Each structure stands twice: as C-alpha cells, then as structure tokens.
Amino acid sequence: MAPNVLSIAGTDPSGGAGIQADLKAFSANGAYGMSVITALVAQTTTGVVRVQEVAPDFVTDQLVTLLDDVRVDAVKIGMLANAEIIRAVVEVLDRYSPRHVVLDPVMVAKSGDRLLAPEAVGALREQLLPRVDLITPNLPEAADLLGEPEITDVEQMPAQAERLSALGAKQVLLKGGHFDGGDSVDLLHGDGVSEFLGSERVETTNDHGTGCTLSAAIAALRPQRSGWPEAVREAKLYLTEALRASERLEVGRGHGPVHHFHTWW
Template identity: 50%
Template sequence: MKTNTMFRYPVALTIAGSDSGGGAGIQADLKTFSALGVFGASVITSITAQNTTGVRGIQAVSPEIVEGQIDAVFEDITVDAVKIGMLHNREAAGIVACAIDRFSLSKVILDPVMISTSGSKLMEDETIEVIVNELFPKVMLVTPNIDEAAFLSGMPIRNEEEMEKAAQELLARGCRSVLMKGGHLEGSERADILYMKDSAPLRLVVPAVQTQNTHGTGCTLSSAIAAYMALGKGLPDAVSLAKEYVTAALEAGADVQTGHGHGPMNHLFAPVPLIKIKA
C-alpha cells in the first residue's frame, strides 16, 4: 500500500567561485556533495579563467545576482549546511554575512580562500576586514591553510606550537572553532588540528599522499565537512570523516594526469547514493 509520507534529500549549499578547470571551487564542492550522498545547491560569487597551471583571470558576479541566488535557494529549498569559499570582494562578503542572519544559518563552514594552489591571489584586500569582522563570529568553523592562518593571525607558523598560538589568536578574534591544516609544515608527520573554544583540540594525523594532484584540496575538505554536517554529524566527527574522504580521494587520483600542472583529486572514487529523510 502506497504511503503519503514525503521525503527530501539532505542539502548542502556552496557559496564560492567557479573553476573552469573543474578541480576546485564550485565544481569541486558539488562533486564532493554528490560523492558523499548529499544534494548540492550553489551560489556563484565569481568566475575564474583557470586550469591546472594557474588562474588567468577573475570576474566577480554582480552583488545583485549573488544576493538573488541566495534568496532563490533559501526561499525554495531546505538547506542543512553551508560551505563558503571564495568571496572575491567586500560586497559579496557583506551579502553572505547578512544572509547568515536573515536565514538563521547555524551549520556554516568558512574556507577563507585567499591564494590558489598555483599562487594566484583570489581575494581583494578590503574583503579581508569584512570576513574577519562580520563572518568569523557568525560561522561554525573556519578552515585556513597555514599561509592563510599566518596572514590572518599576523604570526609565523612553522610548527605545531606556533599553529596553536595562531589558532588561539583567531579564536580571540571571533572564530568559534578553527581547523588548522598542517600539510605545509615541515616534517614527516603533519597534522590537521581542530581548535574549539569549549573543547580540547582534536589532532588528526594521516600519512602524506605523494602526488602533485592537490588542486582543490582546501575546497574539497571544507565542502566535505559541510556535507557530513548536512548528514547530521557533529563538528568533530564531520571533520574526521572529511579528512578521511580527502585522503582517500587524493590516493585514488595520485597517478592520474589531468592537465600539465597541479591536477585534481578523484572526488568520485566511491560515490554514495543519495539518501532520503522525512520532509
């Protein structure tokens, strides 16, 4: 007998820039959502002309269209978690900050994308002030890499002791929790460490994957965290599971050549079917 019970998919929204090469940004986020069994929606903040060798150009999407995309999604679709990536200008950052308040968003992951893997600058200087003052206090988690954390904290980071000092500085500046990514530190054992205001740090250590296909790792990690949050995981579990997924995706794509530079990982190495939850 047919039941009248209605269901819906868990939904994650990415607010980020488009990568024409497909390895990072919106494209990587949507692949990650799909691989982890989450329906993905998107708000494009900027369009880049790039490939595996670098970024050739960036054009910001107009503030009206950024805001219009956000409104269109939230007025129609139940969103369970949000990942914020590249915000090229202060207008986009301000619109996103206001949206967090307007739609009472709680599960928000901020990846402060400032410099691409190839070394290209992706954010205007005045945008940083808006992100620190308006977004840091509103989001659940900030996920800077070492270079971004050093810039944002104003401190050098060469080891885990300095990593912790920088994390504490970011927490003091309004962050509720910070995931410090230690992949760029020297030494054979490099850890990502989750710092939370009210809990002990969570140290995550996995073997380094020997590959040049690392384009989009930061985007993928933050979107995987958002996906697991959309599936109902708490923050520490979501971070741990996301780290496992990224490591496996790097391993699966380690010996694949896509382009002539830093290629992408294999996001879809083991896709999970979409699940349904009661509407």
C-alpha cells in the first residue's frame, strides 16, 4: 500500500519548489501526496516578488481536518514564514504525533529572498526542531540555526552536526552543496553515528527547489525503507538524476527546476 505523505509548506507558481515540488517528489518516489499551505508565494525562477502568509488558525484548520480523516505515514515541513505558524504546527504535531517528520528549515530562497522572518528563527530552533525526526539544513541554514558563522570545509561538518543534535534534532542531514569541489558531500548524523554521503556534483543552473525535492523524497521513502540511512541514500540518488535530466526542461529565465519525473518522461 502506498504511504500517505503530507507536505506543510508554501507555494511556488513556477512548480520548481515548495508544495508543487514536494507533491512531484512524493509521486515520483511511490507515495500519495497531500498538502497544507502556509504561505502563498509570488515567485518564479528569478526571484520572490511577494509573500502572503496564511492565517495561523487556518493552517491549524487545514491540518486538523486532514489528520482527523487520513492516515499520515510521514510529514515533510518546509516554509513556515513566521513564529505564529510555527507554533500552530507544533501544537498539531503534539496533538497527533505523526510518524517520520522531516524538517527542511526553509529560510532563504535560491534568489536570496528571505522566506522566514528573522525573529522566527528562535521559534523554529526551540519549539519545532526538538519535535522532528530528521532536519535537512544546508550550510547557511545550519549557521543561522546555531547563531554562528558558516563553516568553510568538510572537516567541520561532524562538529556542527553534533551541535545541531544538541538542539534536539534526532537525525541531522547536513548538506554540503555550498562547498566547492567535484563532489557534493552531505553528512548524516544521528544515534551517535556520522556517515558522509557523497554524490557527483551536476553542473547546471537548474537547481531551483533542490532542498525541497530532497527532503520530500526522503519523507516519501522513509515509510518504505528500514531506516533513515536507506531513505536518505536513495533520495540523494533520485535528486542527482533529477538534476542531470533537468536540461530536458525549459522553464523560466533564472534557476530552472530539476526534472522530478526523469524516469518516466
């Protein structure tokens, strides 16, 4: 039976990131996708024009209505926009205790536009992070969460992942894509074990929504696999191929999307 997987995130009209990318990644990885919208985002491949945040009580209504009816096997959390929405999501997580919660701490868009209010970082760190099973920050997001400078080499990753774990994250996937080099190296840290996961760096400008896509793929695969390492490794392979096939798409004039359905098209 296909798992039911929920995305809690903002929108992207261009289809490359946010809710739209999550639903594609869920489907591509064998899961039935569902969504609760936290913000309406006017954005394209070139940048963000405007963000219209959803009222926190309506975020609650969306979640409660869904969770009262549908079995949810995994949750992926993306853009939450502000502290009030974060608190609304935390209250629902505490009430329903869904399994396999993945947090992609979306703070800044690929274009550099901020998607999480600076004053909400503390709520994300102190209230939400201890309630999730896996967090998937890139290097700038990890630095923001910890309130420290961004690390500059791979050797610093284990210590930073441990500091993130100390904040309450059960599993940390620290993404090293911002480093230079022929390979993109991530670090999976949890249960006292750290594992470097390397993958080929695909040279392309079509990298819009890579973080959304990876975390969504992990959430889709976790109920179908025996543990986090297996789900993360397979999701990374999926993303690499989606990046490699992205040149078959022509979407926008900026950072284009990855090819979520590269296996079938």
